[in-house]
């Protein structure tokens with residue numbers, strides 16, 4: 057438990073001694089403070105074209121440096137933010153920041169921003185997106201919104217309208233984490249996605265002999281191609297995975313082997329250094345985190 061919660065006294069964290077509800081409440085309180093006190097930043101991970109290993113964009117990933125705990129994973133705090141309503145303001149902050157920072161990069165690479173199903177259900181989202189683009193000067197076709205299958209849980213006319221109005225703005229839409237949820241083909245038929253992102257859990261097992269993941273990835277790629285969608289394989293860590301994913305025909309790849317999430321300045325430098333020259337496939341663009 058916290059040794060002291062007195063003002064000005066550093067809280068001592070021993071999560072094991074807190075009940076689940078207590079530590080969740082504390083995370084929620086701390087997250088509120090984080091937003092107000094600039095503890096969040098955005099990291100950018102390269103997305104690379106399989107064909108020529110060039111960087112075509114970056115995925116924006118929110119980062120939180122907690123004053124006492126250090127880095128807290130978005131996998132831990134995003135679900136909390138979604139439950140307590142903070143995801144609206146965090147999501148909008150990430151969107152604005154990513155557009156602003158990407159607008160400073162050389163060239164015309166894209167930036168992909170994760171959008172929670174809760175943001176997607178907010179009728180104000182198109183206005184928020186339009187505003188972030190206008191404020192930053194980023195062209196709409198350089199912004200890609202990553203949406204998970206969670207948005208289909210409350211499938212309705214409202215979600216159809218949301219897809220139409222986002223497409224109307226001219227932003228790109230990607231279906232994130234495909235293969236982990238319901239992965240219904242109905243979603244692909246209905247929604248105007250530009251890209252399917254194949255979850256890393258799928259990529260991970262694919263290189264194991266006799267594993268069925270490779271066959272499934274191949275089928276997803278063929279389906280996507282037929283529907284005119286790109287495919288990004290997520291979480292590539294080793295050369296074997298690069299080789300296989302190329303063979304399976306994914307148009308884009310993303311993973312530590314190509315670059316870990318980095319700050320906006322480093323991303324800009326990387327693009328500057330790339331300067332239009334194609335890189336050999338599997339080229340490690342960065343090892344820094």
Ligand code: C2E
Nearest residue numbers: 117118130131134150170171172291292293310311312313
């Ligand atoms: P995601 O959108 O599927 O993002 C990909 C995650 O995989 C990122 O984790 C990234 O750092 C990680 N990753 C990339 N390459 C590799 C690899 O080669 N190996 C391994 N082991 N991991 C790799 P991260 O940044 O921890 O984010 C986790 C999840 O949190 C994201 O999954 C996304 O669902 C969510 N998230 C992150 N930022 C935001 C945000 O701004 N808004 C929302 N709503 N969700 C976010």
Ligand code: MG
Nearest residue numbers: 115170202232
């Ligand atoms: Mg994503």
Ligand code: MG
Nearest residue numbers: 232233253290
């Ligand atoms: Mg993903």
Ligand code: MG
Nearest residue numbers: 232233255256
């Ligand atoms: Mg994921």
